[in-house]
Amino acid sequence: MNNLLMEVENEIAVVTINRPKSLNALNSETLTELEQCLGEIEKRKDVKVVILTGAGEKAFVAGADISEMKDATAAQGRDMAFLACRTFGKLENMPQVTIAAVNGFALGGGCEISMACDIRIASENAKFGQPEVNLGILPGFGGTQRLPRLVGKGRAKELIFTADMIDAQEAYRIGLANKVVPLADLLKFCKEMAAKIISKGSYAVSLAKMAINTGLDIDLASGLKLEADLFGLSFATADKKEGMSAFLEKRPANLTDF
Numbered sequence: 001m002n003n004l005l006m007e008v009e010n011e012i013a014v015v016t017i018n019r020p021k022s023l024n025a026l027n028s029e030t031l032t033e034l035e036q037c038l039g040e041i042e043k044r045k046d047v048k049v050v051i052l053t054g055a056g057e058k059a060f061v062a063g064a065d066i067s068e069m070k071d072a073t074a075a076q077g078r079d080m081a082f083l084a085c086r087t088f089g090k091l092e093n094m095p096q097v098t099i100a101a102v103n104g105f106a107l108g109g110g111c112e113i114s115m116a117c118d119i120r121i122a123s124e125n126a127k128f129g130q131p132e133v134n135l136g137i138l139p140g141f142g143g144t145q146r147l148p149r150l151v152g153k154g155r156a157k158e159l160i161f162t163a164d165m166i167d168a169q170e171a172y173r174i175g176l177a178n179k180v181v182p183l184a185d186l187l188k189f190c191k192e193m194a195a196k197i198i199s200k201g202s203y204a205v206s207l208a209k210m211a212i213n214t215g216l217d218i219d220l221a222s223g224l225k226l227e228a229d230l231f232g233l234s235f236a237t238a239d240k241k242e243g244m245s246a247f248l249e250k251r252p253a254n255l256t257d258f
């Protein structure tokens with residue numbers, strides 16, 4: 001992989017987008033590598049949480065690569081958006097929990113890839129924004145769809161129409177960032193959160209992720225039916241037996257399913 005770093009430790013995969021000279025801008029090669037990398041991770045039983053971050057201390061991801069897009073045709077622009085859509089869809093729907101460790105600029109495609117993650121933890125120097133209209137284009141990696149789902153239609157329209165950049169505290173205030181921590185503590189904080197999630201019933205967490213993601217795209221009655229089905233499915237697991245027995249026997253549970 002030319003543009004990604006990946007390390008796995010304690011059931012956590014840290015995937016780093018590694019193009020610091022371009023502020024980790026997403027070109028097609030990087031997106032293709034990320035699609036392959038996530039495709040491999042989603043099959044692994046020894047990885048339960050994925051932390052996605054950017055190389056260096058300045059940027060998470062400063063957007064899609066403008067130098068690649070400059071001379072791209074309409075068809076190429078659409079292909080790039082479909083590639084990002086497939087790649088970000090993996091982050092959103094893989095059985096593992098995905099955490100974006102937003103360590104600086106998260107602009108355009110950078111904000112969009114963070115929104116495809118389950119949870120966003122921002123460093124104090126992080127900046128979020130959808131500046132595409134400055135370039136005569138609109139968000140194309142999910143911004144018009146995921147931003148309003150996260151922060152509401154009015155705020156999403158304001159951010160996209162004005163191209164304003166917001167700081168980490170404002171992102172936290174509007175619900176775009178889950179937490180804000182000092183840059184020096186960012187990865188440690190994300191790994192601690194990952195360890196806490198891993199200590200729970202991982203199969204149950206993965207079913208909850210499926211219920212939330214699918215439920216938000218369907219009507220409430222169908223979502224509640226889906227939840228009931230997945231709730232029932234969780235009763236078939238060893239973790240359910242162990243978790244409930246441990247509670248009643250007043251001992252710590254040893255949850256191992258995934």
Ligand code: CAA
Binds near residue numbers: 062063067131143
């Ligand atoms: N694509 C390609 N290269 C980029 C880039 C991007 N999105 N963002 C930054 N770079 C490059 C710069 O061209 C520069 O390269 P050189 O050193 O070779 O000149 C290098 O990264 C450092 O950037 P700056 O010198 O501009 O750094 P700065 O500190 O002055 O500014 C910044 C930082 C505010 C993030 C500024 O770089 C910037 O505005 N970047 C573009 C942000 C943007 O418009 N993103 C949206 C892209 S479109 C998109 O993402 C569409 C979509 O929905 C998918």
